[in-house]
Amino acid sequence: MKSRLPASPPRRPRARRGEGEKLRDDIMEAAEELLISTGSVEAVSIRAVADAVGVTPPSIYMHFADKNDLIFAVCEKHFQKFDEFLEEASSASEDPLESLFLRGRAYVRFGLQNPEHYRILFMTKPALTPERFQDEGMIARMAAFQHLIEAVERCIKGGAFDGDPLELSLLLWSYAHGLTSLLISKPDFPWPDIDRLIDRALRLPISALQKEST
């Protein structure tokens, strides 16, 4: 039941000259709210967002190239807190190894707490991903990945790890991502204790890298 019967006309007052950018913020806010409340990208249609903002669908295109552009912009903004979250979690320990583990655990937890955002940013096929989110550009811009590399470098300099920081970071990323995405995609699977699983999944490779370097 959407009860859009009388096709309620747009209610938002037109912005002043030069204040057109305000609509952009409102659109992103409405889209973010829709995405969170429904927990489903499918629900975030151009039309639904326009309705929520009180504007007509074509107005969205004044600020976003297309639907994916909007969706990814919303997720990118949401994930600005992502890096902060990881940094704070990893700072709870002075030990580079333990800190790395805490970072990984925070990664998985953040993903599980924001499954739809995570899915969009990390699990969307390239064909549906706006250009500026594809390839190296996006990853490199993501502070979180840079910080992971630095965390690995600290382990290397401390003598705990040995090898190429980028390669090791990619490995660790894939481990954390594997569990995160599996838990997101198959939540109804009878998983054993998830916290324990996360713990083991992340500590195992870390300890392996540690022993390898000796």
Added chain:
Amino acid sequence: MKSRLPASPPRRPRARRGEGEKLRDDIMEAAEELLISTGSVEAVSIRAVADAVGVTPPSIYMHFADKNDLIFAVCEKHFQKFDEFLEEASSASEDPLESLFLRGRAYVRFGLQNPEHYRILFMTKPALTPERFQDEGMIARMAAFQHLIEAVERCIKGGAFDGDPLELSLLLWSYAHGLTSLLISKPDFPWPDIDRLIDRALRLPISALQKEST
């Protein structure tokens, strides 16, 4: 360019009495062909499949509950070869540990060779997944997962591993899945040598489990 101008009428001759099931096969075949040739689920629309088969869209619903039901059925069939592929790869070594590694490597490779099918089966959100593919049912029915557990059990019995076969299997699955899904979702990332990455990603946890048990 779809040049469907004259709205070409269905060409498929009506099936005989009791031979209605033949249409089901034809639909799956057409859908599979579309999925493979385009490499995109989005291209596999009910209408496109109906066109390819030479039938009208509603006819699809005589054999499939909805679009997702069809898509998943296609992927499930395709993945029947999956288990065989893993079994054959893992049989190349007598050593349980090496065999386990070979199995994992085959897993990743199969995923990379069939990215769209892999994405659908393992990366689709539950809300879009037909019931019979959700939860324990699907995984348990998947011979591949059972065989993984058995492979892990062989490692345990051989004294190489220690722990719960199910838990260890889930860990190993998540490792293999992590790399597979990341490579599928971010193919434009400047990955270092992929074969080497797969090798390291899989050997690392295996060797860690091995050392852990001593």
Added chain:
DNA sequence: TTGCCTAACTTAACCCCGTTAGCTTTCGGA
């Protein structure tokens, strides 16, 4: 042989979607 029942479809439509061309309104500066 006829006639009917039902399997195997089709027709036509509904409502949703993303997107675009082109029109209108309103504001602020010359």
Added chain:
DNA sequence: TCCGAAAGCTAACGGGGTTAAGTTAGGCAA
């Protein structure tokens, strides 16, 4: 005061999944 551009809107196109209701044809009973 006027006019140009900013900030929207109207209307439409083509595509999608899905459904209610109609039609056709093949096999079986009489």
